[in-house]
Each structure stands twice: as C-alpha cells, then as structure tokens.
Amino acid sequence: MFRSHFFAATTAVSIALLPQASAAADQVKMLFDWIPGGIHSAWYAGAKNGCFADLDLEFSFDRGSGSVDTVAKVAAGLGDIGMADFGTMMLGVSNNGAKVKALTPIYSDAPFGIMTVASTGIGSVSDLEGKKLASGPGDAGILMLPLAMDLAGSDFSKVESEKADFSALLGLLLQGKIDGHTTFLTTSKILSAVVSNAGKTPQFVHFGESLDMYGSVLIANEQFLAERPDVARRAMEATQCALKAAPTDPEAAVDALLELFPEKKRESELAAIGGGIELIFDSSAHAENGFNWDETRVRTTHSNTMKAQGQAAEFGSMSDYIHNF
Incomplete structure (x- = not known):
C-alpha cells in the first residue's frame, strides 16, 4: 500500500560493501525501501567511515520495491533488518501477523x-x-x-x-x-x-x-532479534552512527554511493540526501528524543495509519511494534 518513489533505474541491486571488514565481522543483510539513493547513501558511507567496522559488522544491501515489499521480505527472513515506513510495518503486524519489530526511528517526520x-x-x-x-x-x-x-x-x-x-x-x-x-x-x-x-x-x-507521525524506521526480523540480539543491537547502533555522519559530510556519503552506482547524478543525490537529513534532524521529535521513541508519536502514527485505511485504531502496546534492547 505505502510506496516510496524516487527517479531511478529499476534494476535489482545486491551489494556487499567494500572495504571488507575483518573475517570475524558479523554479517548483516539489510533491505532498503526502494532503489539505493538519497539517504541510503549514509549506509554506503558507513562502510568507509568506521560506523560498521568499529562495531565488528559487515553489511550487505538489497534494494526494495516499496515498504510493503520490504516489510514482507524482512518478516520472511530474506533480510535481517530493513528500512520501511512505520505505518506500513504496523499494518503488516496488525493485519498479517508480520514477524517484525521497529528498532529505531529514521524519519521522525512523515515525508x-x-x-x-x-x-x-x-x-x-x-x-x-x-x-x-x-x-x-x-x-x-x-x-x-x-x-x-x-x-x-x-x-x-x-x-x-x-x-x-x-x-x-x-x-x-x-x-x-x-x-x-x-x-x-x-x-x-x-x-x-x-x-x-x-x-x-x-x-x-x-x-x-x-x-505528528513517524515516517521510515529501521525494522528487524523477530527471529534475528531472538537468535542474534547483540548483532541486532550493534546493527541499530551502526545505523544511527551512519545517519549522524550524513549531515556532517553529505558529499562523502553521496560519493560512496556513486562508487557503486556511477550512472546516478551527483546533484540529484545530494538534493535527495538533503531531504532525508531534513526529515531526520529537523523534526521537533528528533530534537526532543534523538533516535529514541516518542510514545505519543508512535501511537499517533498507528492511529493515523488505521484511520487512513478505514480500520479500527486499536493500538495494544508499544511492544507489539517496537523492540527494546
């Protein structure tokens, strides 16, 4: 239902990022919500600036085809973690019993x-x-x-x-x-x-x-959380590290993306990552909570999503949707 859309080629991409982490690094497979671009550049930079290696992690990435697709694939174990719209994830959990939980906000404002x-x-x-x-x-x-x-x-x-x-x-x-x-x-x-x-x-x-609702969040497969909780926690911390580095040097993030996707236009990607940075860091919710959850905003995200779908807004509890380490 919820679809993220960027101007980009539509061929599938699967990437293991270089430089390689040490042989002992834990492997994490992440699914994006769409074709790599914009704020996704932050993760590519994370392979270069130490955000992953310092936590003994090595990420690989697959593109997504919208948040519905990403939620379904992460729930099925085709990815350990993913970036997806929070409302879409809530619908997947409530309507389909999707075995996923949100780890941390990415976009504290809806886009x-x-x-x-x-x-x-x-x-x-x-x-x-x-x-x-x-x-x-x-x-x-x-x-x-x-x-x-x-x-x-x-x-x-x-x-x-x-x-x-x-x-x-x-x-x-x-x-x-x-x-x-x-x-x-x-x-x-x-x-x-x-x-x-x-x-x-x-x-x-x-x-x-x-x-007053969240946009994209970092989600995780429940089996991954149960079997590799320490890796999941470090993957969340690595993601937060990569996102925090993006506003400091968005050009470096985009350059890391372009090394693997030279066909992309640098100015367009700089514009798109600027929008992502705005959704993360210019939100009043982020100013107050950083990458921690605002329970009122979580509940409002659920309520608005259900209203938009014409469904009853029965929230349940925070633990139905969010995993706390």
Whole structure:
C-alpha cells in the first residue's frame, strides 16, 4: 500500500560493501525501501567511515520495491533488518501477523507533501480546495491528505483528485493540467530542480510534518532479534552512527554511493540526501528524543495509519511494534 518513489533505474541491486571488514565481522543483510539513493547513501558511507567496522559488522544491501515489499521480505527472513515506513510495518503486524519489530526511528517526520508551482497559489493544504490534484497508484500521501486537511480546518472533498502514473505526474503539473501532485519531501528536492529548469517556480507543501507521525524506521526480523540480539543491537547502533555522519559530510556519503552506482547524478543525490537529513534532524521529535521513541508519536502514527485505511485504531502496546534492547 505505502510506496516510496524516487527517479531511478529499476534494476535489482545486491551489494556487499567494500572495504571488507575483518573475517570475524558479523554479517548483516539489510533491505532498503526502494532503489539505493538519497539517504541510503549514509549506509554506503558507513562502510568507509568506521560506523560498521568499529562495531565488528559487515553489511550487505538489497534494494526494495516499496515498504510493503520490504516489510514482507524482512518478516520472511530474506533480510535481517530493513528500512520501511512505520505505518506500513504496523499494518503488516496488525493485519498479517508480520514477524517484525521497529528498532529505531529514521524519519521522525512523515515525508508526505504536495509538489506544485507558485503560480497555482497553493501554499498550504487549505489552498487545495477547488484545485486539481493527482497521485500515483498506491500512494500513501493521498490517503493521509484528508487527515492533514481536517487538522487545518479544510475539506478534502472539495479537492478534485485523480490518478496518474508516477512517471506522468510532473509532466501534468508543468503542462498546467493539474495544480499539484502528492510526493515525498525527498523526491521533491529532485523535482524542484526540474521545475526550475522548465522556467517555473517550484513549491512544496510538506503536510506530513503536521501529522505528528513517524515516517521510515529501521525494522528487524523477530527471529534475528531472538537468535542474534547483540548483532541486532550493534546493527541499530551502526545505523544511527551512519545517519549522524550524513549531515556532517553529505558529499562523502553521496560519493560512496556513486562508487557503486556511477550512472546516478551527483546533484540529484545530494538534493535527495538533503531531504532525508531534513526529515531526520529537523523534526521537533528528533530534537526532543534523538533516535529514541516518542510514545505519543508512535501511537499517533498507528492511529493515523488505521484511520487512513478505514480500520479500527486499536493500538495494544508499544511492544507489539517496537523492540527494546
């Protein structure tokens, strides 16, 4: 259901990062939520800056095909850990009994937003009333938008909403056939450059930050947690180390990514990792809690996700979704 989307090639990738850790290093297989890019660069840098080796770990990575795919594969043991949308993980646990738990927040703010241009006059979700909006199939943002509009005192039923292929959304906006489309903050950083090159002024309305809910988190297979708890704990710490290093030197992170994916565009990846850094470190929740959990935000993530799906918002307990070491 929830889909993360970046402009990138769609071929599968599986990488064991270099330089190699020592022979005694514990192996950890991680699944991304999508094709490697943007904030994923932080993990590639982690193989070079000591975040992994210092904890006697060696990571290998596989691409994902959206958070639903990643949650299912980690639950099935095809990966030890993964990056996935927290709401999607909660749905997997509640509806399908997925054997996964969240270890640490990555995006403390949800990435949902509206890509538009200044000439439409859309500066907030309330300005969407009477406008034409498009979204891709399976897009999470369009499901959360009614909640954001309700919080802002506006009415989603007054928005003319339509579906289009993800690849067509920006073209429709630039041609004036729609007034905006849903996308993620990370993707908007890349799209903004395209809009500017087309002679228009880009505008992004990040309504996800008004929802007080988590975006992507680090998840783990429950069997992995039970059988290799110390490795899991170190994998979480290594991830946090890699993410903390990203804002210090995003160029080094992107360069580490480009060593393995030379076909990618450096400026686009720098823009995308900047968006990821913003979602992690510019959140009020991260300022207050760092990489620790805010229980109210966890509960709100669950409540909003269930409301968007038309399901009863029965939370249970924190331990249903989160593993504490």
